[in-house]
Amino acid sequence: MSWIMECVTTASYSISINGVLHGHFEGKRGLRQGDPMSPLLFVLCLEYLSRLLNDRTKNPMFKHHPLCGSLNISHVAYADDLMLFSRGDTTSIQILTDVLEDFGNISGLRVNYDKSNIFLGSNAYYELDTILELVDFKIGAFPVKYLGVPLAPLKLSVAQYAPLLESITTFINAWNLKSLSYAG
Template sequence: MEVLNLIIERNIKEKGGFNYHWGCDGLKISHVCFADDLMLFSQADECSVRILKESLEDFSGVSGLIPNLNKSTIYFGNVNNHLQHLIKGLLPFKVGVLPVRYLGIPLLSKRLYSKDCSVLIDKVRKKLNDWKNKFLSFDGRLQLIRHFNLYDIWCPLSPLCSFITVRDIHRPGLTTRSTVNEIVVNGGWSWPVEWQNKFPSLFNLNVPSLVDGKRDVLMWKSREEKHMPFCTSEVYKDLCVHRQSVQWAKVMWFSQSIPRHAFILWLAYQVRLLTQDRLDRWEVRSDLLCPFCQLQMDSHYHLFFECDYPSEVWDCLKGLGMLNDAPPNRKGCVDFLAKQHMGRSFRSIIQRLVLAAMFYFIWQERNLRLFQDKYRTVEELCKVIEKL
C-alpha cells in the first residue's frame, strides 16, 4: 500500500482543490489502510472525489488491482440528493447507512463503551454457549475430540478414536478419557471381549512397560530419530528449515550488536531497503531524487557509499572502525569483515559496531531529510555515532 500512499499524496499535491474531511483536516488524513481494507475520506464535493477516483485508477494501472464494486460502500453525512447523485456517478459504490460497524465494532469519534460492543460480545457468548450446551451426535463428539484433544501416540494405531467410534468406546464401560493403564492387567492386555472380532489388531500390539506411581513424560523425536525430553528450543531447531550458514551472518548478528543497527545492515546487504529506485519500478513519481546530492535517485549502491555525503561519513569513521582496508561499498565492506576472524576481540567488535552504525544512521538521515525536512552535517552525524 506504500505505492497507493504515494499516488494519493502526489495527486492531492499536484491537482489541487482537494478538501479533507472535517474530522481529518488537522492531520491531513485522506485514507486509512487496515489489513486488506481501505477507507477513503474527503468532503462531499466533486473535485475531491474525482482526485480519489483518479488515484485508484492510477494504482490499478501500475498494480493490476481493481476495487470490487460489490464489496465497496460509500457513506454520506448531511449531503443533499443532487450532490449524492453526482458523487455516485464518479464512484459507483453501493450506498451504506451510518453509523457503520467494522469487524463488529462501531466506528465512532467518541470513546467506546461496553454497550457499543454488545453485538460482538453477544456473538462470542452465543458461540461459547453453543459448544457448552448443544447436544452433539456421536460423530459430532468424535469430531470435537479430534480437534481439541492432545493424543499420546503410544502405539502405531494411535489415536484409537480414529477407528473406534464413541459408541464402541462407551459400551464396555470405557470413556474417551480412559488411559492405557486401565486396560493393562498383570502385564497383559484386558481389551473388551466384544472388540476381539471387531478390532483384532489391538490384541496383537506389544504391551507397554508401565511403572506404577510414575507420571508419563512428554518426549520429542528429533530429526535424527532420537528420543529426548520435550524442549522448546530443540523443537524449534527441528522445525526450522536448515540451510547452509553464510559467512556474513556474524558481521550483523553477535551478542554485542545493536539490534536496530544490525537489522538495517542486514536489509541493506540483502538489497531490501525501500530506496527510490525500487519505487520507480511502479512509475508513481518522476521527481525522485537523492536527498543528499539531488542529482539522481537514491539506491543501495548510491547510498552506501557512492554519494558524496555517505562517502564523507565513511572517510570520517573508517579510522574509528579500523576499516581503512575495507572497500567503500555496500557489499564489499561486509564481505571484507566476513573474511576476517570474528571473535570476541575488541577490534572485531568495534569494526562490526561502527559499520552497522554507519548504515543505520545514513539511512536514518536519508529518511529525516525526505520526510521531516531535517538536516545534519557530516560532522554532526559522525559525532552521534562516536558517542554510542
C-alpha cells in the same frame, strides 16, 4: 515494478526429498498460492497506493473530511481494507477515484465494487446524483463495522457496542482456560 515481476517470473524450483534436491523446473505464472512472498508484494503495492494518495491529496482542489483535515488524513489501510476520507464534494471524490483508477492501471489490482460502499454526510446529499456518477459504490448506512468495530458519525450507545464488548470479554475469559496471565 518490473524488477519485482522479473524476480517472481524467473524463479526456478527443485523438490527436496530427505534434504536432497531433485529436479529443476521453471516457474511460469508468478507466485504460487500460499507463497510467503505474496503478502509482502501486496504490502509493497499498498505502500505505493498510500504514497499516491498522499501525493494527490496535496492538490489544493482536494478538500479533506472536516474531522481529518488538521491531521491530513485521506486514508486508512489495514490488510486489504481501505477507507478513504474526503469532503463530500465532487472534485475531492474525483481526485480519489482517479487515484484508484491510476493505481489499478499500474498494478492490475482493482476495486471490488460489490464490497465497496460510500458514506456521505448530510450536506453531501445535494450532490448525490453527481457523486454516484463518479463512483460505482453502493451507498452505505451507519453504523458500519470496520475491523469488527462499529463506526458512526455520531456517538454510539452502549447497546451498539454490546456485541464488541461481549466478544472481547469472551476472548479474555478464554485466557483463564489456557492458564495464561494477562501480561502475556
